[in-house]
Amino acid sequence: MADALVIKNLNKRFGGLHAVQDVSFTVRENETLALIGPNGAGKTTAFNLITGFYRPDTGSVSAFGREIVGLRPHDVCAFGLARTFQVAKPFGGMTVLANVMTGAFLRDRRPDAAREKAREAIDFVGLSARENAAARDLTSIDQRRLEMARALATQPRLLLLDEVMAGLNPAEIDQAVALVGKLSSRGLTIVIVEHLMRAIMAVAKHIIVLDHGQKIAEGSPKDVVENPEVIRAYLGSGYVHAPAGGTS
């Protein structure tokens, strides 16, 4: 399989804080890769660097064979990389349908076609019953779903999900895991940031661990959970019982 995303020696400083330090990794097409690490590790910053919201100080990001550093966020999206935000950013005054249509307009400027595509995406995340609700009236979980539907409506090849499962109850987590699995089986490449090891193990076969902006481990779930440094920095010895990752 070809490489979907190749990240090389990525660096980002905020003043004295080295938020992302020399991070390199590769996401292969159609794989689901999890990016984990304690709070403040630099996961969201990495997303912002990849999607053009921040410009890296140095390093390169190449997606599907093309260098994308320097592209603006909407160009990155048009190129096939869609993301969600850790803190959902719905267009509050718009209906769910209008929110998702706005995403669908990227690929088709005809309202009818966009509406149809939007309905598919809404259905996919299981939000059809709330189609005409104002986005601001949704529960935070449904807002997370909306965020996914809106990203999916842009018809991405690569989807970056930033903690879409935070705050869900176990049943909802199972649904979300199933959803990610379904996306993957449709051929989508996924990079997922999540704190919940149970969910990560269920969706990802390839894990990157960040700590203080540095990549400290990479490998299969089994390699990673047995890695002493990962246990020290993030999981702690009883990680199974502390799903949110108590260290920071």
Added chain:
Amino acid sequence: MPNVGGWRFVVLGVVIAVMLVLPLVVKSSFAVDILIRVLLFSFIGSAWNLMGGYAKQLSLGHAAFFGLGAYTSTLLQIDFGISPWIGMVAGGFVALLASLPIGWLCFRLRGPYFTIATIATAQVLMLIFLKFRDFAWGAEGTTIPNLGHAPLMMQFETKAPYYYIVLGLLTIALLITARIERSRIGYYCVAIGEDEDAAEAIGVDAPSVKRQIYMISAFLTALAGTFYTQYIYFIDPQTAFNFNISIEAALVSIVGGVGTLWGPVIGTVLLETTSALLQSWLGNSIGGVQLTVYAVILMAVILWRPTGIMGYLAEVYARRRSKSLSLPAKA
């Protein structure tokens, strides 16, 4: 739903019929003058609403485009004898072009800083027209040569034709707005107004969309400038670039409901009738009453109904609809 749609067309038909016969029935030229003002500010408000309402880019500098429209057509008419009908369109394009550098400057700023920058651009234009006397009559301004009844030069001896012109302008603005509301650029504008980062993340080229909607908004506002100058037969920088125009454009939309098709119209009807009533009641003896009343209305709206009158109506409608929908469930 076909029921609601059907009613909407009936109401719209009645409104159109009434608007068309109004000047034939209303003989008082004072009253027609008020109607013209209402239509004019509904039109300016609608133009402003495209950018200030849908895309939530709170401009308080739309007088810049009003003034550019007014000066373009007047200069073309007086210096070259070109009809204001052509001048009006030319003025629209001058404003459209001017919106590019103005936008380039102002869109770097967000929130209140953007607003202040737009105010500054209108003020700077006013200063330019005040200072350069040879260019456009400086501070004294000029009267428009009165040709009597000259439809081709947009001059008439009664008020009714002016009424129909501005009614036509408003209709155009409403049609454009309705069209934008349903198309991609409309969705994009609202999305940018809600959350620019989220919009960018789903492929919206925010700077470009803002630029486009600003151009349309500026173009329409300039048409109002030409119309107004022809209507009052006079132009000077204080009138053409008056800050009150910028304020009122925003005010009528905010009161009526930003980002809604009819918001600016409803807001204007409310504000203009209030101010006309006050004036006939108190006369012009007490200066500043109008502004005070505007300020009070604005504060009331912002405090109690930030979505404006249209937002309030939509809420009431939604409540009644959900009530009637939930009835069968209870039975």
